Amino acid sequence: MKVKEMIIEKLLFLCASISVLITVGIILVLLLDTFEFFQEVSFVDFITDKKWTPMFKDKHFGIGSLLAGTFLTTVIAVGVAIPIGLSIAIYLNEFAPKGFRKRIKPALELLAAVPTIVYGFFALTVVTPFLKQFIDIDSFNALSAGLVMGIMIIPYISSISEDALYAVPKSLREAAYGMGTTRLQTAFKVTIPAASSGIIVSIILAISRAIGETMIVAIAAGQKPTLTLDPTETIATITSFIVQVTTGDVEHGSIEYKSLFAAGITLFLFTFMLNNISYFIKKKYQEKYD
Amino acid sequence: MSEKKIMLEARNVDVFYGEFQAIKNIDMKIKENSVTAFIGPSGCGKSTFLRVLNRMNDYVEGFALRGEIEINGEKIYRKSVKVEELRKEVGMVFQKPNPFPKSIYDNVAFGLKIQGITDKAFIEERVINSLKQVALWDEVKDQLKKSALALSGGQQQRLCIARTLAVEPSVILMDEPTSALDPISTSKIEELLHELKKKYTIVIVTHNMQQAARVSDDTAFFYMGELIEFDKTDKIFTNPSMEKTENYITGRFG
Ligand SMILES: Nc1ncnc2c1ncn2[C@@H]1O[C@H](COP(=O)(O)OP(=O)(O)OP(=O)(O)O)[C@@H](O)[C@H]1O
Ligand SMILES: [Mg+2]
Numbered sequence: 001m002k003v004k005e006m007i008i009e010k011l012l013f014l015c016a017s018i019s020v021l022i023t024v025g026i027i028l029v030l031l032l033d034t035f036e037f038f039q040e041v042s043f044v045d046f047i048t049d050k051k052w053t054p055m056f057k058d059k060h061f062g063i064g065s066l067l068a069g070t071f072l073t074t075v076i077a078v079g080v081a082i083p084i085g086l087s088i089a090i091y092l093n094e095f096a097p098k099g100f101r102k103r104i105k106p107a108l109e110l111l112a113a114v115p116t117i118v119y120g121f122f123a124l125t126v127v128t129p130f131l132k133q134f135i136d137i138d139s140f141n142a143l144s145a146g147l148v149m150g151i152m153i154i155p156y157i158s159s160i161s162e163d164a165l166y167a168v169p170k171s172l173r174e175a176a177y178g179m180g181t182t183r184l185q186t187a188f189k190v191t192i193p194a195a196s197s198g199i200i201v202s203i204i205l206a207i208s209r210a211i212g213e214t215m216i217v218a219i220a221a222g223q224k225p226t227l228t229l230d231p232t233e234t235i236a237t238i239t240s241f242i243v244q245v246t247t248g249d250v251e252h253g254s255i256e257y258k259s260l261f262a263a264g265i266t267l268f269l270f271t272f273m274l275n276n277i278s279y280f281i282k283k284k285y286q287e288k289y290d
Numbered sequence: 291m292s293e294k295k296i297m298l299e300a301r302n303v304d305v306f307y308g309e310f311q312a313i314k315n316i317d318m319k320i321k322e323n324s325v326t327a328f329i330g331p332s333g334c335g336k337s338t339f340l341r342v343l344n345r346m347n348d349y350v351e352g353f354a355l356r357g358e359i360e361i362n363g364e365k366i367y368r369k370s371v372k373v374e375e376l377r378k379e380v381g382m383v384f385q386k387p388n389p390f391p392k393s394i395y396d397n398v399a400f401g402l403k404i405q406g407i408t409d410k411a412f413i414e415e416r417v418i419n420s421l422k423q424v425a426l427w428d429e430v431k432d433q434l435k436k437s438a439l440a441l442s443g444g445q446q447q448r449l450c451i452a453r454t455l456a457v458e459p460s461v462i463l464m465d466e467p468t469s470a471l472d473p474i475s476t477s478k479i480e481e482l483l484h485e486l487k488k489k490y491t492i493v494i495v496t497h498n499m500q501q502a503a504r505v506s507d508d509t510a511f512f513y514m515g516e517l518i519e520f521d522k523t524d525k526i527f528t529n530p531s532m533e534k535t536e537n538y539i540t541g542r543f544g
Contacts, residue, residue, distance in 0.1 A: 098351065171388040177346060178382035179401045179453065180374045189404070194391055 030268060033261035040255055046262065052225035052241070054259040055248075061259060063266055065225035069142065069235035070267075073217050074210040076146025076231060077153055081206055084150075085157025086199070092158070093165040094187045105159060112155045120219030123148035128220065135232060140222030143231035149216050156206040164198020165191050197281045204278040208271050214239035238267045294321040297461060297491040298343065301358045305338055305515075308352035312338045314515040315357075320508070325487050327502035327523065328495045330512035331538065336495045339512070340463050343493065344380035345373050362460055378405070381454035385466040387446035389438035389453070394430050397438045397449055401457035420452040424482055444475025451482065455490075462486070464494040468501065480505050499539055503527050511535045 038046070041061045049062025088108065092101045127144035131137050137144075168191045176190040192199065222234030223244045236244070241263055250256045298320040305313035312335045320326050328336040338347070345366065347353045359366050366376055378401065389397050398417040407413060417434075421427040426448045430441070438449055447467060454462055468476040483492060483505045496502050502509055502523065509526040511519045511534070519526060519535045530536045 169388075171384060171386055172390065174346065174382075174384060175388040175390065175450070175453075177349075178344070178377060178384070179404060179457070180377035181404055182374055185404060189400075190390060 027268075030261050030265045033258050034265045037255070037258035037262045040258070041262075050227050052236075054256045055245070059255065061262070062227070063238075063263065065227045066236060066238045066241055066263060067266070068227050068229065069217070069221065069225065070211055070237040070239070072142045072229060072231060072235060073146040073149060073213075073221060073237055074207060076143060077149035077210040077213075078203070078207055080147055080150025081153045081157050081210075082203060085154045085202070085206070086161060088154070088158040089161035089165055089199075090187050090192070092162050093191065094183050101162075105162065109155045109159055111152060114152070116152065116213065116215035117219070119148050119152050120145075120216040123216060123220035137232040138222070138234045140220060140224075140234040141232050142221050142235045145217045145219075145221035146231065148220065149210055149213055152213070152216070153206040153209050156209055157202045160202035160205065161195070161199045164195035164202070167198070168194045197284060201278045201281050204274050204281075208274045208278075211270055211274075212239065212267065214243055218243045238263050242267075294323065296320070297322040297362060298493075299360045300339075301360075303339075303342065303355065303357035303359060305335070305342060305347075305356075306352070306354040307350070312515050313342070316517045318510065318517060318520060320491060320493065322491050323487050323489070324507040325483055325492045325494060325505055327506035327509045328493065328512060329497070329499065329502050329509060329538070330518075332497075334512040335515045336512050337465050340465055340493060340495055341382075343461070343463055344377050344382055346377075346382065348373060378457050379459050380461045380463060381457065381459035383447070383451055383454055383462065383464040383467045386470050387443055387450050389441070389446050389449050391437065391439055393435050394438050394441070394449060395434040398452050398456050400453060405457070416456050420456040421449075423455055423485070424448040424452045425478065426452060442475075444471050444478065447471060447475065447479065448482070451479070451486075455486075459490065461491045461493065464492065466495050466497060469497065476501075499527075511538060513538070 046061055046063055048064070049060050050064065051060035051062050052065040053060045092104065096104070123144040124140075127148055128137065128139060128141065131141075131144060165187075172190055172194060173186060176186045181189060217237045218240040221237065221240065223236050223240055224234045225236040225241065226233055228235065242260055245256060245260050250260075296319050298318075300316055300318045303313055303316045304311060316339065328340060330336055341347045342355060343359065343361070343366075347355075355367060361376075361380060364371065366380075390400060392400070395417055398420050399413050402413050402416060418427065421430065426445060429445060430436075430449075438446065441449060447470075451462075451467075468479050471479070480501065483494070486492060487507075494502075494505065506523045508521065509523045510517055511526065511530075511532075513534055519530060519532045521531070525531075526535060527539060530539065
């Protein structure tokens with residue numbers, strides 16, 4: 001018995017270590033090629049150059065163009081998902097009958113389970129033509145990609161926020177009702193503030209997901225790095241650039257190849273930062289409730 | 291009964307949770323500026339009946355009420371009555387202290403702010419007065435900005451009472467307000483009740499016979515959803531009319 005437990009313990013430890021080792025390995029590989037990249041391209045150029053054209057004769061490596069694309073699509077997506085996701089969460093938590101809440105939540109979560117390639121296709125072939133009837137917009141553009149991505153990340157916000165609202169003790173809600181609050185007041189003055197850390201975590205997670213999303217932007221937003229904040233233009237995000245390069249034939253060890261890693265590590269830095277913020281908030285939140 | 295005004299009157303009240311009937315045909319008249327205790331074994335419907343008085347059960351699934359309840363001359367289950375207005379008139383204190391995770395000051399100011407009152411001086415005066423009424427002022431006057439959650443359980447419960455007083459209700463409902471507290475905090479709140487009844491009408495649910503005897507003017511004994519006996523507290527505890535009441539207060543069941 002003792003031996004068996006020891007073996008299981010060791011096995012579990014091994015599994016845990018492997019996942020840590022893999023993460024460390026990935027970071028190391030990223031760092032190594034990034035380091036080589038910066039041997040050839042100056043860091044200042046990387047930050048300040050207005051163009052990103054590693055595949056052209058006239059090579060430029062200004063990450064700003066890719067960041068702008070990522071920023072643009074992410075902001076649009078989050079701009080769609082936050083109001084809709086939070087409204088859903090508040091409605092389900094405060095107003096919807098219990099049975100409805102139970103049935104609708106898994107249905108909503110399906111939104112996140114739709115293959116992103118389908119979303120991308122939808123953005124390109126339905127949303128963009130639709131938008132074209134009203135505004136002058138490129139066939140590949142940040143707007144439809146962002147909008148559709150927003151729909152995809154709604155459940156991240158609605159589901160996690162609703163869990164956070166649900167975890168607010170019933171006694172607090174009753175205290176508010178007892179003071180004569182309406183349902184909306186109860187939500188906005190008591191339950192939402194009490195669940196705020198959980199809600200913020202859900203938003204950060206959604207942002208993280210939007211930054212890392214690849215297929216939708218690669219298909220619908222185009223592959224043309226542009227330093228712009230105009231959502232009707234064709235752009236490229238960090239992720240869509242990476243797809244573009246890795247699916248083409250780039251010579252191993254070339255500067256184009258190395259630029260992949262510089263872009264990759266930039267992406268990683270952002271999501272890593274967001275993860276840490278949400279971890280920090282979560283920890284604080286747990287302290288508050290027990 | 292005496293010439294005191296009737297504050298609260300229930301007529302033929304039945305309460306259902308789905309199929310289950312929790313309250314059976316209860317009639318009751320509660321006088322202004324009195325303390326009324328609800329006693330009875332667990333599950334007999336004390337909380338249910340108490341929560342009916344400020345319509346706290348409205349959102350409970352399957353809840354249904356028959357009969358009529360009048361508070362301050364108003365039939366509270368009429369369609370035209372706004373529950374939010376009613377609850378400002380009929381405040382509630384719960385078993386477990388449940389301050390908001392806000393500052394002490396903001397807890398007491400909550401009800402006023404909800405009503406849309408913005409006059410800072412007015413709010414401050416009410417906050418101070420309410421805290422003084424529950425004898426908490428001296429303990430917290432230097433830390434009004436501190437989180438209410440940092441207070442002790444007894445202090446929290448007095449804060450919750452202050453929060454209710456701040457909106458100046460006519461009736462205060464208390465559901466076992468001291469059952470989660472230590473004896474000293476409990477006796478502080480009991481003393482408070484004597485003061486508060488000069489201005490308010492108080493209904494208190496309690497499992498503690500001594501407490502009911504100490505703090506109340508009238509006592510209602512509930513058993514299995516029925517109001518078995520309702521009379522002066524002295525009478526109930528010294529010479530009850532019903533055998534069930536006597537059995538209960540002498541500890542023979544429940
Ligand atoms: N939300 C509800 N749904 C269904 N039944 C309920 C609900 N609340 C209470 N009941 C039932 O109604 C009856 C009365 O409950 P109530 O809470 O009023 O009793 P109580 O006298 O306050 O008991 P205690 O002294 O334990 O607090 C009980 O049988 C209880 O199971
Ligand atoms: Mg009860």
